[in-house]
Amino acid sequence: MDAADSNDMVVAEELVKDFPRPDGRETRAVDHLSFRVPKGTIYGLLGPNGAGKTTTLRILSGLMAPTGGVARLAGFDVATEPREVKRILGFLTANTGLYQRLSARELLVYFARLHQMDRPAAEARVDQLIDWLGIASFADLRCGALSTGQKQRVNIGRALVADPPILIMDEPTLGLDVLSNRVILDFIKRERDEGKTIILSTHYLDEAEDMCDMIGLMHSGRLVAEGDLESLRQLSGEHRLSRIFLKLVHADEPAGASAS
Amino acid sequence: MRFAHSVRTIYAKELVDILRDRRTLIAMVLVPIVLYPLLMLGSVQALSYTVRELRSERFIIGVLNERDKASIEALIRADGVSLANREAELDPDLEDFAELPRPLNDDVKVVAYASIEALTGKIQDRAVQVGVVFPDGLLVPSPGVRNPIELHADYGEVRSANAARRIDAMIARVAEATVRNRLKAEGLPESFVTPYDVVTVDLSTESSVLGEILPLILVLMTITGAIYPAIDLTAGERERGTLESLMVCPVPVLDLIVGKFLVVTTVAIMGATLNLTSVTATVYFGGFSEMISSEGGSIPIGRMLLILVCLVPFAIFMSAIMMAVCSFARTFKEAQNYVTPVIIAVLIPGGIAALPTSELAGTMLVMPVGNMVLLSRELLLGAHIPFSSLVFVLASTTIYAAAAVAVAVKVFGQESVVFADSGSLKMMLSRRLIKPSRCVPMSMALTIVAVLFPVWFYTQTALAPGEGESAAGSIYGTAMFMPIFFALVPIALLAYGRINLTCGFALRRPPIRYVVAAVLIGISAWVPAFELNALQQPLFGGIAVDAQSKMIGEALIEIGPWMAFLAIAIVPAVCEELFFRGLLLGSLCGATGKWTAIIVSACVFGVFHFFLAKFLVTAVLGVVLAYLCVRSRSILPGMIAHVLNNGLGVLFILYPGAATMIGISDDETLAHLPLHVLVIGGGLFAAGLLATSVRRVSVDGTATDTMPAHANAR
Numbered sequence: 001m002d003a004a005d006s007n008d009m010v011v012a013e014e015l016v017k018d019f020p021r022p023d024g025r026e027t028r029a030v031d032h033l034s035f036r037v038p039k040g041t042i043y044g045l046l047g048p049n050g051a052g053k054t055t056t057l058r059i060l061s062g063l064m065a066p067t068g069g070v071a072r073l074a075g076f077d078v079a080t081e082p083r084e085v086k087r088i089l090g091f092l093t094a095n096t097g098l099y100q101r102l103s104a105r106e107l108l109v110y111f112a113r114l115h116q117m118d119r120p121a122a123e124a125r126v127d128q129l130i131d132w133l134g135i136a137s138f139a140d141l142r143c144g145a146l147s148t149g150q151k152q153r154v155n156i157g158r159a160l161v162a163d164p165p166i167l168i169m170d171e172p173t174l175g176l177d178v179l180s181n182r183v184i185l186d187f188i189k190r191e192r193d194e195g196k197t198i199i200l201s202t203h204y205l206d207e208a209e210d211m212c213d214m215i216g217l218m219h220s221g222r223l224v225a226e227g228d229l230e231s232l233r234q235l236s237g238e239h240r241l242s243r244i245f246l247k248l249v250h251a252d253e254p255a256g257a258s259a260s
Numbered sequence: 261m262r263f264a265h266s267v268r269t270i271y272a273k274e275l276v277d278i279l280r281d282r283r284t285l286i287a288m289v290l291v292p293i294v295l296y297p298l299l300m301l302g303s304v305q306a307l308s309y310t311v312r313e314l315r316s317e318r319f320i321i322g323v324l325n326e327r328d329k330a331s332i333e334a335l336i337r338a339d340g341v342s343l344a345n346r347e348a349e350l351d352p353d354l355e356d357f358a359e360l361p362r363p364l365n366d367d368v369k370v371v372a373y374a375s376i377e378a379l380t381g382k383i384q385d386r387a388v389q390v391g392v393v394f395p396d397g398l399l400v401p402s403p404g405v406r407n408p409i410e411l412h413a414d415y416g417e418v419r420s421a422n423a424a425r426r427i428d429a430m431i432a433r434v435a436e437a438t439v440r441n442r443l444k445a446e447g448l449p450e451s452f453v454t455p456y457d458v459v460t461v462d463l464s465t466e467s468s469v470l471g472e473i474l475p476l477i478l479v480l481m482t483i484t485g486a487i488y489p490a491i492d493l494t495a496g497e498r499e500r501g502t503l504e505s506l507m508v509c510p511v512p513v514l515d516l517i518v519g520k521f522l523v524v525t526t527v528a529i530m531g532a533t534l535n536l537t538s539v540t541a542t543v544y545f546g547g548f549s550e551m552i553s554s555e556g557g558s559i560p561i562g563r564m565l566l567i568l569v570c571l572v573p574f575a576i577f578m579s580a581i582m583m584a585v586c587s588f589a590r591t592f593k594e595a596q597n598y599v600t601p602v603i604i605a606v607l608i609p610g611g612i613a614a615l616p617t618s619e620l621a622g623t624m625l626v627m628p629v630g631n632m633v634l635l636s637r638e639l640l641l642g643a644h645i646p647f648s649s650l651v652f653v654l655a656s657t658t659i660y661a662a663a664a665v666a667v668a669v670k671v672f673g674q675e676s677v678v679f680a681d682s683g684s685l686k687m688m689l690s691r692r693l694i695k696p697s698r699c700v701p702m703s704m705a706l707t708i709v710a711v712l713f714p715v716w717f718y719t720q721t722a723l724a725p726g727e728g729e730s731a732a733g734s735i736y737g738t739a740m741f742m743p744i745f746f747a748l749v750p751i752a753l754l755a756y757g758r759i760n761l762t763c764g765f766a767l768r769r770p771p772i773r774y775v776v777a778a779v780l781i782g783i784s785a786w787v788p789a790f791e792l793n794a795l796q797q798p799l800f801g802g803i804a805v806d807a808q809s810k811m812i813g814e815a816l817i818e819i820g821p822w823m824a825f826l827a828i829a830i831v832p833a834v835c836e837e838l839f840f841r842g843l844l845l846g847s848l849c850g851a852t853g854k855w856t857a858i859i860v861s862a863c864v865f866g867v868f869h870f871f872l873a874k875f876l877v878t879a880v881l882g883v884v885l886a887y888l889c890v891r892s893r894s895i896l897p898g899m900i901a902h903v904l905n906n907g908l909g910v911l912f913i914l915y916p917g918a919a920t921m922i923g924i925s926d927d928e929t930l931a932h933l934p935l936h937v938l939v940i941g942g943g944l945f946a947a948g949l950l951a952t953s954v955r956r957v958s959v960d961g962t963a964t965d966t967m968p969a970h971a972n973a974r
Contacts (some may be wrong), residue, residue: 106276111505116262
């Protein structure tokens, strides 16, 4: 209830995720992680490979059940109300595949229909997205024939098709050229300005610096630092995010090594 | 309706997607339309060539001396002359012109060998096909002289056997001609030596041979049609990375699986239809119909439609199986590895059923795949199929298909299968990692039901008393196996699945009023059951039921009251309540509505009695017992009612005096119960139902059909 009262659209409390290992023990990918994302902000989840970013985002999207802790999106518990969560959520990853034999337009209409839209509404919404994301020139080509950047635009369209108030994007610009990158980042900002709440995980630190209102630094499944860029600068005494990143993650190393 | 909308959306998309796939089109269109006719033409031509070759093949006859050589050559010449004469008599335009045997004149070479050992050796080396020995020499045949002839051949080798057969037939023809001449000389009619003239009339319908082969081809075609889409829609989705985006849509896995499953079924049916059309066209236009059907007629379109109708339930079944199997796989390759053993497993019962001696009866009725092959064969042959057989085939196939779909739904959404990086399949089934739960998953319950159905059917068939045997052995056997199959095995599986047994089997202490209701129902249920049975009597004639109850009655007297009560009342009541009300009903309640769960569990309960005439009565009792269980949230009242109901049956059989005491005359032809019994029994039964259904406001009446929240999750 507190989430609904407050301004926080995304609330994670003491999230834990253990993966079973073949030897019978468990790997802790997420370790008592807590954070909040207020409405209308872009929250950047940063961290080295294996820090647990992707797992966290999958838990938030209801794709994975947390071993412990609670996550709420707009007040809905991801573990007990997955369908409500999925209804208000757009989820995107860098390596999501598309249906090779459908055209971009058909694919977008399909996902709109899966969000229970009727056909005219779905088509109208898809036309709008095609216009916004600059898909028009390849909207009727089969997805199998598209370039990486074109595919990622279609993927963003898919995530946004139901106009969800919350967007979770896992490395949305991985492997994209400068132009596609620009289109996508501008689009994300525009969505934020319209009041959407966005969680972004990225490896590109300058991108995070440019985009994020709030930044959470993850390492070994835990949040080692959190705040806007200014407070992180003060915390670490560094100016550039990449320096901040190295310093904070490095400082955490001895503690991180003991967590298993 | 959300469900219908989602399923329709998924169905439409997946169908377009799969039909745009070049591989589907190759497998579905190109193979049947191009490959099958070619293969068929090729193999049929090769076959007829071999047959012709064999028929006209030259072979060597070995003899022991020049005299024998002359003798056999004389026989061959005589046969050639008589065949030529008969040929001259025949009208060459008639078809039986071709029926005349081929004379041996040009096909044989006679070679003399020094000794019998040399000749045998040559036959074994296959240099000579047949040896002819005249132990007494060949005298001029005259009445009163036997002329023994020995034929030496390797009957295990086709050419040698064929040569021996031709010589045998040739000698028979010469002998026949000789007899005819002797009769003519004596002025006797031919009937002098052939007092009976047997004429065989072939009543097999025109497509009987086709009927033997087609069902198996059909099975193969349908499976082939289902494999590719099943893999593509499950493992393929995972491999291409589209599954994640699908799983974040607000659509339940059930809708996804049902939509995809319908596409697989559609493609399987389309593929099989194309195959069937192609085979029919090849046979029809290719002029091979005489190779396949005995009368060389065409295949009526009506029959083809009939086959297609048979195809639908089978396609549903196979698609469900393929979906379930492929749902375990994460990649195309993995899925193909899983599919191969399934195909082999399917072909075995299919092959058994395709044997000409197999009949649609007994265990074959519930044998997966096999029963469908047999059903389509019987339909194709235009045979009369008893309604109960049809019900058995369709009911068992439905149970298997439902279990397979449930497994697919369960597996498809599994975290460890969606994300390749979070554990393997082995881990999913590893007990340590199974989360303890309170409710039995529907996939598990339905799989247990699907496995138990044929097992129990086989057990019952094996235990059934033979003609004139006492049913006592069958009663003991049932009482012994029932606790194993219906109680111990499910308990073990639930324990492995870390499911709380108290909740999984609804073993709670019921409120006292349900116990009262159970007693009321238990002592009176036989009254409505009797009347229901009397009402459906015209449908089944009642003879089978009467015979069965009479046999059981005699056996009960034989085994004595205590054992009878244990075997007929206690054991079935405890086991069947545990299984049908505890496990099945509980799991269905968790997945569907209360009444759907009650009706489905009651129907399964009825079907498990394997006796069509008893189905209605057992299913109705199943509804009452299930209702009692849902309302009381415990299987104990049901057990009490069940014990009383069955116990009363035993009482009436063992002590006919008890029945007379309440005013039922010992009249065998009793059609309806006397009025006072009807009123009192009906009243008690109604009171029992009323006591079950009345809602008490204070006790958490809203949650009667769900599992209690306070139960311990460990």
